[in-house]
Amino acid sequence: MAKVVIFGVLDTAELAHFYLTHDSDHEVVAFTVNQEYLKETEFKGLPVVPFEEVETFYAPSEFKFFAPMTGRKMNKNREKVYLEAKAKGYEFISYISSKATLFGNEIGENCFILEDNTIQPFTKIGNNCVLWSGNHIGHHGIIKDHVFFTSHVVLSGHCVVESYSFFGVNATIRDYTTIAEGTLVAMSASITKNTEAWGVYMGSPAEKRPIPSYKVY
Structure with missing residues (x-):
């Protein structure tokens, strides 16, 4: 089991939260989005933190990451977040x-x-x-x-x-x-x-x- 931070607060992130909560051993602990899209500090009863600083709130040594995003820009948007989170030191769940x-x-x-x-x-x-x-x-x-x-x-x-x-x-x-x-x-x-x-x-x-x-x- 891992404690997981999910990227996003739209439909795909909400679905990921549902599936992980009801059909996995993982525990979702927070959501993260880019600062410019951070409109609320809570989603699904959990904290939402800026992606630019996510590692200061949830250390990569203790938490894992999940970025279940859409295929927009021919999957390049999802790749960008994936690589940036990886550069921060996160391991990922599937x-x-x-x-x-x-x-x-x-x-x-x-x-x-x-x-x-x-x-x-x-x-x-x-x-x-x-x-x-x-x-x-x-x-x-x-x-x-x-x-x-x-x-x-x-x-x-x-x-x-x-x-x-x-x-x-x-x-x-x-x-x-x-x-x-x-x-x-x-x-x-x-x-x-x-x-x-x-x-x-x-x-x-x-x-x-x-x-x-x-x-x-």
Whole structure:
């Protein structure tokens, strides 16, 4: 069990607090946000402290950190907080729902994996990844750092997902496919071949759009 500081006070942080409280051995002790967004000093009955000074309130030697943020700016916002908290000396927890199905998979730190995800054998997941509810993650795959799956995504077997990728609801990815760095797969898109870095893919079968993903999301 760890005493945990959560980054944020919006929906995702509130959900993280709920899941950690009701479905883990961890104890949430506080929230933290950047000073410019610090409007209240309490959330969910717990203190809210400025992120710029969080280590003076909650020493990294005694507390762990969790930053379960959205995929905005192609996961770069979440990466920034993750790296800054790491530079402060914090270790991170990951939350994996007791209602997810795993098979001894290797999963990194600061991951937020919700209910009804199936992660088949021999698939590895990196650091700072979010898998919202109800995804199928196929066997013998690799998901690298700073990736976001929404819900009901089907990632078939032997796929490689490079960092900063984002998958919309009901996206489908064919087996043995490589999803290049920063790929945005739109909702209901069907990927049948390797993607290009920072591409946006829509449709079934999916086609690449002319605008890069970092200008879309």
